[in-house]
Amino acid sequence: MSAFWIILHYYGIMSAEYERKEIFLMSNPYQNITNYLHFLSRRYNVKINIKDFFGFIPINKELDEALRPFLAHTNPFCMYIKSETQSYHTCLRMIRKMYSKFENGDYEYFFGVCHAGLMEYVIPIRYEQDLLGSINAGFFQSDPETTQARIRSACLGSRLLQFETAYRLYEQYITAPDIAIEDLLPQLNLLAEYLSHTYGILCKTHPTSTNIFRYHNSNEDMILSHAVKYIQQNSSQRITVNELADFCHCSTSYLSRIFKKRTSVNINTYINKVRIELSKNHLMNSTNSIAEIAITTGFDDPNYYSRVFTKMIGISPTEFRRRFKTFT
Structure with missing residues (x-):
């Protein structure tokens, strides 16, 4: 049995106590990956988000179900910012930029900042020649003045978003991870390897696009x-x-x-x-x-x-x- 299967099984057992309130996953064969993601999130205060560039997650209903809580940032600050339609679509455009950055360069990872001031490390998920998606881990913080400026800019011109409300939510819900990035990256690479390996198994039995260029919606x-x-x-x-x-x-x-x-x-x-x-x-x-x-x-x-x-x-x-x- 390969190392990442053993480690994921270990974390699945160790983090099971966190999952008593999760629904629809009791008989899911990907329960351990859900547990592992929650473990990282709650143990180290890391916000994990899986971006799907290729459409590899929906090809299997149980994998889709297991990763569903991690397909978008749904903390109160992000949800407030994305309540404004323009800001919501800005977030979507940033996903396309992540894809382009990995597609046009051989990055092991990069550090990015969103339009609302949230900072995260982005790690690619690759299978052979295909770029499947990314694992986004945050939120790391810069100096307060830079953060305030980005939040103010995100709220500027919006009739729905108020800077005072947005910044209050940021201070309440966005805190830096309790783990150094050099300690976190090996675990994220482990996760990327697992998802790549899982896709490698699923693509043999599930139909996927044969198009040379494919970008998931x-x-x-x-x-x-x-x-x-x-x-x-x-x-x-x-x-x-x-x-x-x-x-x-x-x-x-x-x-x-x-x-x-x-x-x-x-x-x-x-x-x-x-x-x-x-x-x-x-x-x-x-x-x-x-x-x-x-x-x-x-x-x-x-x-x-x-x-x-x-x-x-x-x-x-x-x-x-x-x-x-x-x-x-």
Whole structure:
């Protein structure tokens, strides 16, 4: 067994305690890579982001599912900056610039700064002659004056973005990693090797483009990541497809098509899945009634909640609580 498989398995076991709140991954063969990414993020305060230039992630549903939390930066500062349409598209253009930089030069990695002042190291993911994507790790910080100037520039001329709000979010949520880059880079290279090796296996059984030039639509990854994050953060509230599409800067038809393509379910079903997973924690760890749990997790009708739960989980909420409750 090669070294990176052994190390990823080790980190998968060591970081399993972090993943109790993650959903849909219990039977996923790529669970360890999800655990490893969360381990790096939480142990060293590193924000990890996977950019897909080639379309190698969606060729396998389980890999897509495992990497979904890492396809875009969804911290409150980034989400606020990208709430402005122009700023959102500036972020997308930067992905294309990353691709061009690696495509036009033989870089082992480079250090980049986004238009809103966030700094990260970018490591390529290559398979033979193909540039698959990149691993972005941040956020490293410069002097406060330079950071403020970039944030102010990003907010300039926008009717939605306010510098004071943006900078407050930056100070609250953006902190430097607790690891030196020379110690982090070997782990990121390990991750790049793993993803390259995984693609090498998958491409033998999954159809891929034979075009000489291929560039994946990164907007699709951004939309999916933002939509999933919005659903997770607002699952206890009423969520409409229209407001979700507005949040993701796209049409409702495009958003619905992406969800069906990448998750194999429609948006409302996905919302219900998130709510059901949250309700399982309540059933196991609280003494609240079934009706109270239904309302807390976003279901207006407790009877409808019970029907959806039974259909998705295979047993009723009452039976689930009886089997798995942690309280006496």
